[in-house]
Amino acid sequence: MTGELRAFVLLAATLTTGLMAGLYFAFSVAVMPGLGRSADRTFVEAMQRINVSILNGWFGLAFGGALVLGALAAALHWRGDGRPALPWIVAGVVLYAVSLLITMGVSVPLNDRLAAAGEPDRIRDLAAVRERFASAWVRWNAARTLTCLAALGCLAWAPRAGRG
Template identity: 55%
Template sequence: MNALRTAVLLLATVTTGLMAGLFAGFAYAVMPGLSRVDDRSFVTGMRAINAVILNGWFALCFGGALLCTLAAVLLHLPADRRTPLPWLVAALVLYGLVLAVTAAVNVPLNDRLAAGGPGADPGELRASFESTWVRWNVVRAVLNTAALGCLGGALLVARSVGG
């Protein structure tokens, strides 16, 4: 059972880390890069990114971070294995907030950007999208990185008490 707990906690850490890296990469590279292009290129680029990101690898990491962290919490519920539980619960709550921000802000903005037809003004589409999306993506990056830190804390605590 120790091996299972450790494997699940490691998977939770890796998938959460991959998601933190994705959101951070958008915050410090992708969106600043796109901010330098004209409106039409910005809208075209974001639409392309939003279309291709919905793939199996993304789903595996995005959903895996939640499911593996939840599984790690459940596997550490027995009384003799609760030492890392506060770290795990904190990570789960933080990642839950990432999902909430994604569902409440970023996905609706993506959908609105996609729905703007070919005749829509790229400047207006960008103006109604960019600053809000960027701001809330930074929130996701910070929350996700904090969740990753909590999972790192859980790994350290679990290792020091033997699982």
């Protein structure tokens, strides 16, 4: 049973990390390039609405679940025949934690500043608001996308460890 539980928790950690990597990737390759071609008002309003709507239970489950499940997977692989996978799991958890630090330290403050700018109809200089937000947000989203993708790779490789 322990081996099955270990495998299930590692799978769940891998899937939730994959969901987050996919979300960040979608913003990198579709959402932000698409919004980048829009007018300042459209850009600001869309990002303000996205930043509100993303705060939901499904997002929270994947966002927090990836870290919790990754840590639990590491604990379950600490001893016994699961130990060869542990370095890969720990690397995945650490990399995912880095993506969370980027999110909480950069993305969320940028999102908060964008929200504090007010309704697009009341913003005097939409272009300036957009510029202060967009370039930094896009750059740091690319960093968390790559970091989260690396975390996913480590977790996906973990079951292979020790079989080689």
